[in-house]
Amino acid sequence: MAVPAFLARERIVARPGFNRWLIPPAALAVHLCIGQAYATSVYKTALVAHFDATLTSIGIIFSIAIVMLGLSAALFGTWVDRNGPRAAMFTSAVFWVTGFLVGSLGIASEQLWLVYLGYGVIGGIGLGIGYISPVSTLIKWFPDRPGLATGMAIMGFGGGALIATPLSRQLMAFYDPDYVASGPGANVASGDAVAKLFLTFAIVYLVYMMFGAFIVRVPADGWKPDGFDPSTVKQKALVTTSSVSAANAIKTPQFWLLWIVLFCNVTAGIGILEQAAPMIQDFFRDGGSSAVAATAAAGFVGVLSLFNMAGRFVWSSTSDYIGRKPIYMVYLGVGIVLYLILATLGSSATWIFVITAAVIISFYGGGFATIPAYLRDLFGTYQVGAIHGRLLTAWSAAGVAGPLIVNGVLDMAEGEPGELVAGDYRPALFIMVGLLAIGFVANLLVKPVADKWHEPASAPTPETKEASAVR
Amino acid sequence: MSSSASTGTPAGNRQPTHTPAALIAFAWTFVGVPLAYGLYQTVKTASSLFGG
Numbered sequence: 001m002a003v004p005a006f007l008a009r010e011r012i013v014a015r016p017g018f019n020r021w022l023i024p025p026a027a028l029a030v031h032l033c034i035g036q037a038y039a040t041s042v043y044k045t046a047l048v049a050h051f052d053a054t055l056t057s058i059g060i061i062f063s064i065a066i067v068m069l070g071l072s073a074a075l076f077g078t079w080v081d082r083n084g085p086r087a088a089m090f091t092s093a094v095f096w097v098t099g100f101l102v103g104s105l106g107i108a109s110e111q112l113w114l115v116y117l118g119y120g121v122i123g124g125i126g127l128g129i130g131y132i133s134p135v136s137t138l139i140k141w142f143p144d145r146p147g148l149a150t151g152m153a154i155m156g157f158g159g160g161a162l163i164a165t166p167l168s169r170q171l172m173a174f175y176d177p178d179y180v181a182s183g184p185g186a187n188v189a190s191g192d193a194v195a196k197l198f199l200t201f202a203i204v205y206l207v208y209m210m211f212g213a214f215i216v217r218v219p220a221d222g223w224k225p226d227g228f229d230p231s232t233v234k235q236k237a238l239v240t241t242s243s244v245s246a247a248n249a250i251k252t253p254q255f256w257l258l259w260i261v262l263f264c265n266v267t268a269g270i271g272i273l274e275q276a277a278p279m280i281q282d283f284f285r286d287g288g289s290s291a292v293a294a295t296a297a298a299g300f301v302g303v304l305s306l307f308n309m310a311g312r313f314v315w316s317s318t319s320d321y322i323g324r325k326p327i328y329m330v331y332l333g334v335g336i337v338l339y340l341i342l343a344t345l346g347s348s349a350t351w352i353f354v355i356t357a358a359v360i361i362s363f364y365g366g367g368f369a370t371i372p373a374y375l376r377d378l379f380g381t382y383q384v385g386a387i388h389g390r391l392l393t394a395w396s397a398a399g400v401a402g403p404l405i406v407n408g409v410l411d412m413a414e415g416e417p418g419e420l421v422a423g424d425y426r427p428a429l430f431i432m433v434g435l436l437a438i439g440f441v442a443n444l445l446v447k448p449v450a451d452k453w454h455e456p457a458s459a460p461t462p463e464t465k466e467a468s469a470v471r
Numbered sequence: 472m473s474s475s476a477s478t479g480t481p482a483g484n485r486q487p488t489h490t491p492a493a494l495i496a497f498a499w500t501f502v503g504v505p506l507a508y509g510l511y512q513t514v515k516t517a518s519s520l521f522g523g
Contacts, residue, residue, distance in 0.1 A: 019490035025498035032502060156502075162509030166516075208502075215498060299520030302513045354520065 007213075009084030014217040020141040020225070022215055027134030027153035029212030030089050033205040034096060034130040035160015037065055037123075042168045043194045050191030051112050061120050063399065068124025070396025073132050077389025078246055080129060085137040085216045092130030093209035097202045099123020104198035107191050119198075130209070131157065131392065135372045136385035140219050143381075144228045146373040147324075151316030154369040158309035164201075165305075171197050182295075236377075238325060238446070242454040243382030250390055254378050254449050257442045262371055263394040263401075264439030265331055268339070268432040269364025270402025272357050273308075275410070275425075276301050280354075282420040283347045292350065300354060307358040308365040315366025316373065324374040325446060331363040331370075332440040336433050343429035347422035368395075378449050405431055 005011065040062045047058045080088040099122040106114025134153050142149035169181040176193035180186050224230060230241060249255050272279065277297040281290040292300075319327040338356045346353045372388050379387055406428050410416075413424035 015486055015488040017487040017489055019495060022490055022495055022498055025495075025502045028502040028506075029498075032505060156506075159506045159509055162513045163505045164509075166509065166512035211498075211501065215494075295519045299517045302517030303520055305513055306510075306517060 003083050003087040007083070007087040007090055009082075009087070009218060012084060012086050012217050013220050014223075016220075018217055018219075020219075023134070023138060023141045023217065024149065024152045026085075026089075026212040026216040027138055028156040028159075029208045029215075030092060030130050030133060031153050031156030032160045032163060033208050034092070034127050035157040035162075036164040036201065036205070037062070037069075037127055038158075038161035039164035039168060042165050043172065043189065043197065046172070046189040046191065046194050047107070047115075049188050050107065050194065051110065053112060057112070061115055064116055064120030065124040065127060066399040067396050068121055069127040069131060070393045070399075072125040072128030073389035073392040074128075075389075076125075076129050077132055077386030078383065080132055080389065081136055081246075081383050081385040084218055085133050086213050088129055088133035089209060089213035089216060092126045092133055093206060093213060095122055095126030096130060096209065097126075097206045099126055100198045100202035100205070104195045104202070107195040107198065110191070128389070128392070132385050132389045134212075134216065135388055136381065136383075137216065137218055139372060139376045139384055140381055142225075143230065144225055145317070145320050146376050147320040147370060148313075148317040150372040151313040151369040154316070154372075155309055155312040155365075157368075158305070158312055158365055162305055162309060168197055171200055182298075236323060238323070238448055239377045240380050240448065240454075242380050242449075242451075244379040244387075244449055244453050245455060246383040246386035246390060248453045249375075249379050249383070249387045249449075252449055252453055254446055255387070255391070257446050258371065258374060258378075259391055259394045260442040261328055261332070261439045261446075262367060262391060263398050264435045264442070265328075265335070265364060265367035266395055266398035267402040267405070268335060268436050268439075269361060269367070270398060271406050271428060271432045272360060273304065273364070274403050274406045276304055276357075278416075278420075279425060280350075280357075282425065283353055283422045284350060285421050300357075303354060303358055304361045307362040311362030311365035312369035315362065316369035319370045319373060324370060324377050325443060327366070327370055328374070328443045329440065331367050332436050332443060335360055335363050336436045336440065339429055339433045339436065343426050343433070378446070382455060 044055070044058055047053070047061075048055055051058070076088075099118050099120075102118025102122055103115045104118075106112065106116075106118055135150055138149035138153055139146045172189035172193045173179050173181060175196040176190045178187070179189040179193060244252070277294075277300065280300045281292045281294070281297050284291040315327060315331070338360050342353065342356045342360070346356065371391065372384065375387050375391065376384050409428035409431070410420065410424060412427075413420050
């Protein structure tokens with residue numbers, strides 16, 4: 001599929017002397033926008049009231065978007081690698097913004113299926129393409145610090161929710177003067193306010209994502225940072241300077257081991273994120289009342305958001321120094337210990353609960369941010385974006401499995417989240433320990449990719465070769 | 472001085488370029504300001520956990 005000339009990869013090859021520090025803000029401009037996907041809960045109750053629907057039928061909007069994220073990242077990953085980041089960011093912006101426009105129309109016309117189609121399907125495609133769009137470009141610009149580079153971009157995805165949540169509340173209050181977000185007299189915003197919020201987001205996100213698309217550049221073939229010696233990278237265990245195509249990568253055990261690692265790490269994180277606010281109240285419930293007030297529970301969600309975002313940058317950057325395999329041993333191994341502490345000692349003191357949960361969520365974020373660099377180490381930079389896209393199906397699967405596990409366990413308890421006690425959560429936490437143990441073993445089994453999967457030494461770059469040979 | 476950051480360049484054009492520091496500063500500010508807003512709002516919310 002050809003792209004217009006102004007989007008073509010060859011139009012954005014940087015000339016000598018270009019400053020690579022212009023690339024992270026280009027990536028952030030996209031990820032800060034698509035990160036809004038994790039702020040949908042802020043208008044969930046407003047949509048429930050507007051459509052007179054159930055929480056489940058509104059929650060499906062987000063689920064569709066996440067499933068479409070994984071599918072589109074897997075399907076369009078090779079296209080993204082071939083056509084470059086500008087075409088990918090531009091396309092992502094068109095889908096993401098169209099998703100908001102169609103979603104807004106659906107809300108205004110009270111047609112829920114249009115919101116499914118708009119935000120869920122169309123927007124979800126924009127999410128998937130946007131998520132992977134800057135990753136391989138950043139890795140190529142920062143061969144000396146790939147973990148730092150991808151950490152910065154994927155931190156933006158976490159940051160997007162941090163921005164969209166309070167901004168949504170303020171904009172809904174602006175469009176609906178009767179709306180009270182919190183405190184005494186709190187109510188829900190009107191559907192009209194949410195429709196206008198979607199329109200506003202469409203305009204703002206269009207500006208930001210196009211800004212990213214038009215400042216992004218790809219390095220010329222053979223470019224490397226001053227003072228960087230590629231041979232030093234090869235000296236590290238697991239790191240290859242060879243290239244593996246996306247078609248061949250999925251035939252290697254390494255790809256599927258990393259799929260299991262990502263799936264387990266994300267599922268375990270969702271175990272806490274899914275029920276964060278009611279969970280902390282239930283852990284400190286004595287009789288009918290909780291020692292943790294609703295406002296403090298909301299604060300706990302804020303703490304988790306901060307650690308989720310910080311973990312993406314801090315842990316991914318750390319992996320540049322200690323290596324990808326060791327950092328996942330930390331995420332999964334220390335994660336096991338922390339989950340055990342949470343399950344057994346979590347209800348003994350609030351500070352123990354908050355600190356362990358916060359560190360677990362920082363590992364959850366770190367797992368997302370470090371995986372592109374891990375893929376680069378194992379498969380090279382050749383089609384790392386496409387390989388990353390295929391791996392993100394693990395995220396979609398975890399997005400389904402995580403809530404199923406937690407909700408399934410809590411359904412067996414008597415009562416709803418917000419009325420339970422710590423013991424009701426323990427089975428779910430122990431299941432997460434088991435999952436992390438599986439992920440830990442999978443990570444231990446990761447070895448360098450066999451030579452037979454490597455492209456020939458003179459392998460063409462993605463822009464000159466449309467499909468790699470399949471062995 | 473021309474910059475490849477403001478205009479696209481065909482792959483064959485290998486003339487050296489210079490990225491203006493002002494453009495880099497603007498780009499980081501453009502994404503940094505909303506991020507700072509989000510961080511501030513979230514820290515404010517999170518502080519209620521420690522406010523008793």
